[in-house]
Amino acid sequence: MAYRALTEQEAVEYVKGIPGLFSEGAELTSREIGDGNLNLVFDIQEPATGKSVIVKQALPFARVVGESWPLTIDRARIESEALRIQHKYVPDLVPQVYHFDGELALTVMENVGDHIIMRKGLIEGKRYPLFAKQIGRFLAQTLFFTSDLGAHPYDKKALVGTFINPELCKITEDLVFTDPYENAPTNDFNPLIRREVEAIWNNKPLKLEIAKLKYDFLTRSEALLHGDLHTGSIFITENSLKAIDPEFAYYGPIGFDIGAVIANLLLNYAGQHGLQKDQGEREAYREYLLETVEDVWNEFVSQFVQLWHKHAKERSAHVEGLWQSYVKRLIQDTAGYAGCKILRRVIGLAGVADLNAIEDDQTRAEAERLALSIGEALILGRGGIDESTDITDIVRSVTER
Template sequence: MSNYHPLTEAEAVQYARSIPGLFSDGAVLTSREIGDGNLNLVFHIREEGREKGVILKQALPYARVVGESWPLTLDRARIESEALQVQAKLAEGLVPRVYKYDPDLALTVMEDLTDHIVMRKGLIARQQYPYFAEHMARFLARTLFFTSDFYVDRQEKKEWVRRFLNPQMCDITEGLVFTDPYYDAETNSFNPLIRTEVEAIWRDDALKREIAELKEAFMTQAQALVHGDLHTGSVMVTETSTKVIDPEFAYYGPMGFDIGALFANLLLSYASHEGHTADEEIRIAYQEWLLETIETIWNGFEEQFSALWQEHVTDEMWRVPGYRERFLTRVLQDSAGFAGCKMLRRVIGLAPVADLETIEDPQVRAEAEMLALHIGQALINRRKTLEKIGQLTAWVREIAKE
């Protein structure tokens, strides 16, 4: 990567201009670095007088959120651009189009989605997205089924696993999601008002055994090409459109890791509205919409995944009556467990979520954070009793009432 250097806004304009077919000759272009995530530079290049431009996303050789002391592989840009192209074929219209990937600069040129907003921001503003659940169910069913052993030739699938080996990004997740929040790690950062609750988690060996099992599943179960970081900051939305972005953590892992990430972030929003929304009727209506969204995502996923299974699975053992149902129950249970870990990490560990962080009063925030911790722990501890998604949403309602 000898040509690699982080682009300036001016260089990003020059770069965009040099790509044939994107802009007309002599177009007046503006460039703005708009990255607000944890890791990368994101340039929005616009032509004066035209609504849509392009996005240039460039990986930095370190984690932006921490600084140069946390070096990071630039190969994540390759993983991201390749995963986006796989997902575009499998879940048409649900990811941004990739126009170009430049390995030397670790740079991907992609569709401008600045007419969308980050889902997390919409959730904080109590917006509802009527197509979101249906779109996500489709995204999950198709990307997870068509990259799994249930569809891909067994030998070819192992090549896919190799192509999407993503050890450094997985290492981040192994640390930040599955290890650090459960002991007094330096990376942790939490509201001092919840220290007693957090210390109880650190002492809870039964809970930590469950998390250890989920960590092992994350590290060893190469079921499908998962997005790997499917929180609500990785989804852009309008009223009618949903686009999944940022698959730089993609790797072959357990299907429930993606589903669980979505559930976790919808539930973090649920907990945060205890602090954001004063009017009880409005709050409950919104929280119910979040729970319905979880149910619709799961039910849609299950239905579409089952239909794909019935159409495409040929292996005699997988066609044994009842095995598909057994497999999907395991995915549901894994999803709940991973969701729980992802809730705990966002309250205790590095990289908190704006849903909770934007609750200004620390005492009010602590109430919402404790609710998130209680829901997260229940999902981890009770996951193996789950048979239907309605049980999970009932737990949430019951815990919120306590």
């Protein structure tokens, strides 16, 4: 079938045509629930059995802007292939893909609608005691086994080719690493923080560090990244986590994915200034977020290093001292990328509800200033970071200023 954007009813007809998914004559309902920046998402339910699937279809443009921003539908292929690979390593943490259609740019997958978007949960002040363990395992497994450490060299190079994702990478190159640091038309920030934003535009040492991080994003094909692992790409309950939406997947620097997770915890941390009115509760929740930042890194690194010792195929990996220097570089990359991802959400296109939900402009500006200071301090201070508490110490000292 030639490409066209499906309606709710057409999505029902489509899944009925997939053998083995629903029984013949099944009565199905369909609701378009996409609220992200890019795609159509249909929630298909069979009320009689409680069975359900998600149909996700890429639109030929960026939904957040409209038809004036054309965007490749090949991202649907990238997403479904990335989901399949990630599902192989962490089946409990990634939705299962049932069917992919390249012409319609459409993936039919497990419905994780019994989970909520983690960003929403954090805004509501919920705590997720298993999160760090779960996301640490997701990161360690998916990044290790797709890297030169865990994959056969031929397989790794073939995967680099499969995941050439130029248009989606260009979005990240522009929106994370370029536009926020100059007076670009895509920027979208609170006018009350213009002075601080202009200071960033004029901060040469900061812009040099961001340029270095961007250069590594462009050139360091280290592992298959999720590519957009913010808290809106994580569906969660108290017991379960599902990482979704890897349409930005490509071979890039490992610290970019870990940094994305940490950045989004810290964006919520900054947003607490306006989200939680009671000061005691706010401070307690911020402590919880900082502990989570430390736990995410600690879980990731302990699992990654275990995999390294047990499964590293690359012979140079066993040269004495290599894993320690690799891990040190990774945490410094992580802090730097976290910083960029914080700054882009405050200054650039596609902000986050953790800050945008603060109604009062003045209060929101105070939270945004804190986020900017944290992002900047992480980027400039990353050379001195050795362990996770170095990251949280930076956040604490910036908060106390």
